[in-house]
Amino acid sequence: MSKYKEYKKLDFPAFEEEVLKNWQDNQVFEKSVSLREGQRSFVFYEGPPSANGMPGIHHVMSRAVKDMFCRYNTLKGFQVKRKAGWDTHGLPVEIQVEKTLGITKEDIGKKISVAEYNEACRKDVMKFTDVWNNLTQRMGYWVNLNDPYVTYDNNYIETLWNLLSRLFEKGLLYKGYTIQPYSPAAGTGLSSHELNQPGTYKDVKDSTAVAMFLLNDASALKPETERVYMLAWTTTPWTLPSNTALAVGANITYCLIKTIHPHTHELVSVVMAKDLVGKYFKPEQAELDFAAYQAGDKLLPYHISDEFKGEELKGLSYQQLLPFAQVENGDAFRVITGDFVTTEDGTGIVHIAPSFGADDFRVAKQNGIGSLTLVDKRGRFLDCVQDGVFLYGEEYVKEAYLTEDEKQKDLAIQKEKLSSVIKDTSKLNYLSVDERIILKLQTEGKLFKKEKYDHTYPHCWRTDKPILYYPLESWFIKTTAVKERMVELNKSINWKPEHTGTGRFGNWLENLVDWNLSRSRYWGTPLPVWRTADGSETRCIGSVNELQECIEAGKKAGFMPESFELKDLHKPFVDEVIFPSSKGEKMFREPDLIDVWFDSGAMPYAQWHYPFENKEIFEGNFPADFIAEGVDQTRGWFFTLHALSVMLFDQISYKNVIANGLVLDKNGQKMSKRLGNVVDPFATIAKYGADATRWYMISNSDPWDNLKFDIEGVAESQRKFFGTLYNTYGFFAIYANIDGFEFNPDKTTPLAQRTELDRWIYSKLQSLVKTVRQHMDDYDPTPAARAIEEFVCDHLSNWHVRLSRRRFWKGEMNEDKQAAYETLYECLLVVSQLMSPIAPFFSDWLYKNLNGKMESVHLTDLPEVIEAAIDTELEEQMDYAQRISSMVLSIRKKENIKVRQPLQKILIPLIDQRIKDEIVHVQNLILAEVNVKQLEFIDAIDKSIKPNFKVLGKKLGGKMKAGAALIQAMTQDQIVELESKGQLELQIEDEVFVIELGDVEILSKEIPGYKVANEGRLTVALDISLSEELRQEGIAREFISKLQALRKDSNLEVTDKIHILVGEHEYLKSSINQFKTYICTELLAASLEFASGKTLENTIDVDDNSIQVTIQKA
């Protein structure tokens, strides 16, 4: 019975299934948590996925990241509980259900009741839970699926209500306005989702106007004229009556222009952005003489009298342009600055109507500017917007809202009313509100210019009519009230990558607006706010009990039927709750639902049904040590978590966060069903296994960079990293079993007694532990994975094992062999631990094959770094060994001398004694590796010199170029002088510098008569002359090699002894005689005889000579 299991070949997906089964049968995940009971906890929050869509390959990515740090910290001794969660509310669920049922939103309440509809949503949303759970398990993502939080649970909702009521009590929940896309024709607000439907943006031709706003006191601008106007352009003249401010760009340059008023012909000054002057004035106009101007002349003379930044215009007040109503909710008619102002269109001065533009609204609010909303929800002017001539009140502001008939009727009215300003109204066509406002401005001397303008404008996808931006009532959370605090606390969060925290997230916080919570939908958490019809009394319910009391009061007051029982906190049931206010009036629920982002942002509290239950659990699990999601969650989950914890607890809710990038296809295209480039995670895992997939994803690029997912890369990870590691283990197992080696941790060979090669790899191993710990502690997994890979492939497999092979297969068990096994075993075991967070399956497979003492690698303690074992000097020495070997092999290659042919001597010319000491330590390794007999050091003869730019640059500065040339041109004598004296005077141009040894690098590039190779400061020469003895040994080696192949072809065990019969051949004769013992040892041959005359079974080829040979098992 073998101690270490041997494998013929490894089927990755298949053994992963076995490992998985073992985890499940033995509850390894549960143990990994319970084992750490009483230890410090590492808190992780699971961002809930929505179970109504299929998981994609990007979920493997984000979950690999999550899993990795949870596992890693478990290894470090923390207890890491991971509660799974499901995001269950929201529009995508509704749309999915509507598709399935073949209904539209209008059918809700008609063809299907709200109760039935929501029931359908509840069922539909968990549709793919099985698929998700499968993926979770199969990819090795350890998360507790038995007790997940589900956002539609009554308990979950109750916590949300509690949080909302706390916000309400703090005065942070209020009802207010926001500017939203609104379709007057359909009578509804449109979500951004709806606005992004194809075809909503259409080209339209609008009448635009540049209006003239008269400044009240322009003396600060030192104008040369009495009147000074601000010029502002608009594509929606119908918003001008609602103008309350003008916005300029703080850093935009404006100018004051003296010119003639185009309609009143008086001398005036106007203000506009300097860059746009050319749009309104031609160069030749600047030449015109003001004195020569005659009323009616087409070309107006102008003159730029001054320039200033927008900042200087800030605060100026102006006369209301069209005074139909007064502003009551704030300041008005002032110049303010706005970051959105550009000089691409118009005049660089933006007319602000806060009710009809999101930017306008925001900038007005920031500056304390009030609003005018002179349009009603049907899209018509209020009654007050009339002057008896141009405007008549209660008329549609957009022509598109009228039918042809209505237009004709209006035309008749227009003909009559406009007769006072238009002489002949008989030919008049229907004039839109925009056109009549322009006409009015012109008549009143407030119009600078009018023109038609083509642009795109959003239309309602249902009615095809243009939308308006309109202020709608919504419930808000006053996040702006805690903005500073959020910015402050954000600085204590460790963001990976940092720029997402400081840049994207930081900027987002800086420009924060209040959080619009309202959603006019059906399937979601109902807003727990009840109000009286007149809005005079508002109540925010904070618990189910409280609501129950209200229900009782409602029943008592006769507002609700006695039979009413509240089982579900969703619509429509909560809407049926009506209860009395303090004055006995009916209170109704505000019909809105809340934003689903509130659901997920509240998960730290709601997952534990805090504060109704689990108070201690919550407190012990807040804030999170670590969360990770896609970067697209920056303004989603990352924000809502942060906002809620800051508002409710004045704390951060996560200390470390990884915002991972997208997973694109191999060409860098976003994966989409339409393009057919979606990668199926199940198929990938079925083919290559979860570990290779995970390893590829983590090692290929930093998690926060986008990953170009190439399935070939997964295959490569499997082949290269896992294949090499598997081979290394396989190699260990074969020989360990032959020698009956068994690792005993209590009785290992002291490090000091091991060979340099062993001490070297052990040192490398400790350095690796250190590196991996550092990177993982810093939430930087990619360098950790790459370091492990480099250790396994380059150092362990390709150097330590390769150079140690003979130690394993040669002779009986001895101390050196014992140490070799121990060293390799220790490396493999530690590697299994280090890699286990990333590759949980293979690592456990490896660990168990090595008979680790725990049940699973995931239950072990991560090894501490043994600093004392790190020998940087030795690592440096080995580096020399590797470089020198590589150089020798490269010379062999160039000279076409195969490695099997022994050579006599390596020569290394030396400048620096220290390097010699380093190399001497490892010279035997080098000689064995490159098959050379001896290594000698010689004094460099032909020296060359090179400036050390970094050092010399500081010394020479501007004379560097000339100096470098002079140094490189130094003679041998000069170099020798510099070496012996340690310094040398050198005249560079007109100055003399003292060059010291540290300023230059002296090296030897050539050795007369030898073949050399150079790399950096090292030069290696190889003596390629062949003595007869060397030649004979080469032949012996060639013979051994061919016979080894034959042994193998004959299916002999590596331990089998053999008898060899060789046909007589001149080429071999003397070599075999000379090296008989050596040959026999190498081939495990009991005998080696010449057999002349007999017919032998096999023919081998030794240096182009056909040799007859037979081998027999002894």
Next chain:
RNA sequence: AGUCUCGUAGCUCAGGUGGUUAGAGCGCUACACUGAUAAUGUAGAGGUCCGCAGUUCAAGUCUGCGCGGGACUACCA
């Protein structure tokens, strides 16, 4: 349009504080190795380090302006 980010070999990626032969792996070609063999070594081909300007003795690296890809936000007078 704004904010952030990326742009180095055919592909995927490394390249602290600026320093002179710009690296690795994969792929390709050739050779070697063969008691780990679905591995391994060596060599070769392959680079305007996205472009332009600037700072500097010296720029892949720092600054500015562009170009191109991506993400997010906004949809604008």
